[in-house]
Amino acid sequence: MIRTFFVVLLLLGLGAVFAGLMVGYTPDAELNATARYYADNTAADTGAANIVTAIIVTYRGLDTLGEVTVLFLTAAIVALVLAAGREKDPASRIAPPPAGELLTTGSRLLAPLILLLGVYVFANGHLTPGGGFQGGAILASAVLLLLLTDPLRHFGHRLISVVESLSGFIYVLIGVAGVVLAGGFLDNRILPLGDFGALLSAGAIPVIYTLIGLKVGAEFASMLVSLSETEEPR
């Protein structure tokens, strides 16, 4: 119990620090210099209506490439950690009781629609809230629904890794094309900026976000498949 006491004491101290931060806090009335630059110049620089997307894909595109790499590493480590001690023969796994009629029929109806929504979210990332990461997560949720319906369903690891590595490779290629054809690495002006607010506008941003969506979807899907293929040793 002395342990809990110290934990509570620690948290009380932390809470006091937080309260101190909050008491003196008044929200700014004006944007700071960085945010003001983005607000004023995003439309002319990148042609993207969603400023957050412009920051993530173009202004700070290199960071996003790193983020996608971290996610890839996570998926790889999850697969590595779970692969040890896995049943080699998938046929030897005990079949779980069949999913109910509702889940089976529902997933057959919903999975294509969920995939469509995911594609919509990442293809419109430069116009509406959303983008590659959100769309990729939605794609993976369709995979989750299929796995819930039939845990023994076999998803091709090869297909997932081909989608994953191809989209990552093309992403880097587009970045290098920015160095050659436009102002720098991952510059989106290698394609025409188009009409502001149209689906095919903002240069390479929709292409890059589509690639990120596919890559993130494939990574999440591979994590889900790794987790579902692991079972209790008997």
Place this chain on the structure above:
Amino acid sequence: MTLVTLAIATGFALVLIGLLGALTDRNILRMIVAFTIANTGVNLVLIGVGMLPGRTAPILDEAVSVAQAAARIVDPVPQALVLTAIVIGLGVTALMLAYALRLHQTRHSLDIRTFTELKW
């Protein structure tokens, strides 16, 4: 209490609740849930700091033209940071769950007190 301070206060409260759970609970799965709660709290604080009262989302359309953007939108930078933080947080959670699964496979227990190798 304005919306901004409410959001930041809720975020700090979630951080404290999450840390309390992570430090006092013995079950590894519940500790992972506690960490995700703390993570959500940090995200909420960041979004709250970027929020300017009376302004709208940083998306330029019919409602917010390019010319008046600087006077109408909230700070987009924290939102971009939080998007990154959410994705990385999900990766960390997936890793923790994978390790928890492996620990349970080897020791048949999710109680943190069973794992004493690194304790002195």
